[in-house]
Amino acid sequence: MFVQIEITTVCNFHCFYCAGRDMPARSMEMELFDALLFGLPEGRHTISLQGEGEPLAHPRFWEMLERVRFSGHRPYLITNASLHTTPRLAQYVPMIGVSLDTLDSDEAERIGRIGLDRVLANLEKLLVLAGPDRLIVHSVDYGQDRKPLDAYLRKCGVTRRVVQPLQRKGDYRRRYTEKIEAAPMPASPAPCAYLLQPRLRYFNIEGIKMPCCYIKDASRYVSESGLLADFALGGVPAACAGCCEVNSGAP
Ligand SMILES: C[S@@+](CC[C@H](N)C(=O)[O-])C[C@H]1O[C@@H](n2cnc3c(N)ncnc32)[C@H](O)[C@@H]1O
Ligand code: SF4
Ligand code: SF4
Known part of the structure; x- marks a missing residue:
């Protein structure tokens, strides 16, 4: 099972597309983190701390990472790569996600991924300490020219890439309404793959468990069975409005 825990909504960047920048900035208490981690079903899970x-802005990030390791799970995270100061990440995290959208410093400043030189220096440290096969570079495709970045990553030996289009769900889109249309909702909405075959558990900053990581306005969310009931009545649940995953569970 892939389990994602939102340990913090604090960030030192201000990416224009980030729904977190409209949330109160806070970090999860260790008691809640422990309750979530030690309350998971039996098994060895991948625990993504983000x-x-x-994630590295959480004042107790390293303790959380230790707990994940000592409870026998596989830790994962995606980082903006601005705050690494020790080799511990490479020592303790088998696969490390790093976000990088552009190699152009001015463009990086413009979109809120500030201090590109430091990010690249940290990425290069991780390349030496962990090796390119343990890095997954995540990019948001918001229409920028990604060729220089792709060429640089190839030169570095990084082959694991995740390129995501800007999310079209309203929870995210309100930050960039003018740039992108909402995903059209199908005429006969049906549940997504996340609801039909639970494969992910997402715990938000308050510890609320959800079937996916796309519901940012938790006040619209009641339960998985509530979402399924709305779909069964032929509608799209308010928490899912605009999500590209609606109908993804259909055979
Ligand atoms: C929310 S961030 C959290 C981790 C860390 N702060 C970082 O930026 O890597 C996780 C990933 O989601 C991506 N992301 C954030 N907002 C997005 C959006 N509106 N559409 C697509 N991807 C997005 C980020 O670029 C990053 O790769
Ligand atoms: S670095 Fe990550 S959390 Fe911070 S603003 Fe950018 S996407 Fe959001
Ligand atoms: S439709 Fe989208 S928002 Fe709703 S549960 Fe599925 S993935 Fe999450």
Whole structure:
């Protein structure tokens, strides 16, 4: 099972597309983190320590990482790569996600991924300490020219890439309404793959468990069975409005 825990909504960047920048900035208490981690079903899970904030900005990030390791799970995270100061990440995290959208410093400043030189220096440290096969570079495709970045990553030996289009769900889109249309909702809405075959557990900063990481306005969310009931009545649940995953569970 892939389990994602939003340990913080605090961030030192201000990416224009980030839903977290409209959330109160706070970090999860260790008591809640422990309750979530030690309350998971039996098994060895991948635990991704990240939501709409920078995981390394959590003041107790390293203790959380230790707990994940000692409870026998596989830790994962995606980082903006601005705050690494020790080799511990490479020592303790088998696969490390790093976000990088552009190699152009001015463009990086413009979109809110500030201090590109430091990010690249940290990425290069990780390349030496962990090796390119343990890095996954995540990019948001918002229409920028990604060729220089792709060429640089090839030169570095990084082959694991995740390129995501800007999310079209309203929870995200309100930050960039003018740039992108909402996803059209199908005429006969049906549940997504996340609801039909639970494969992910997302715990938001308050510890609320959800079937996916796309519901940012938790006030619209009641339960998985509530979402399924709305779909069964032929509608799209308010929490899912605009999500590209609606109908993804259809055979
Ligand atoms: C929310 S961030 C949290 C981790 C860390 N702060 C970082 O930026 O890597 C996780 C990933 O989601 C991506 N992301 C954030 N907002 C997005 C959006 N509106 N559309 C697509 N991807 C987005 C980020 O670029 C990053 O790769
Ligand atoms: S670095 Fe990550 S959490 Fe921070 S603003 Fe950018 S996407 Fe959001
Ligand atoms: S439709 Fe989208 S928002 Fe709703 S549960 Fe599925 S993935 Fe999450």
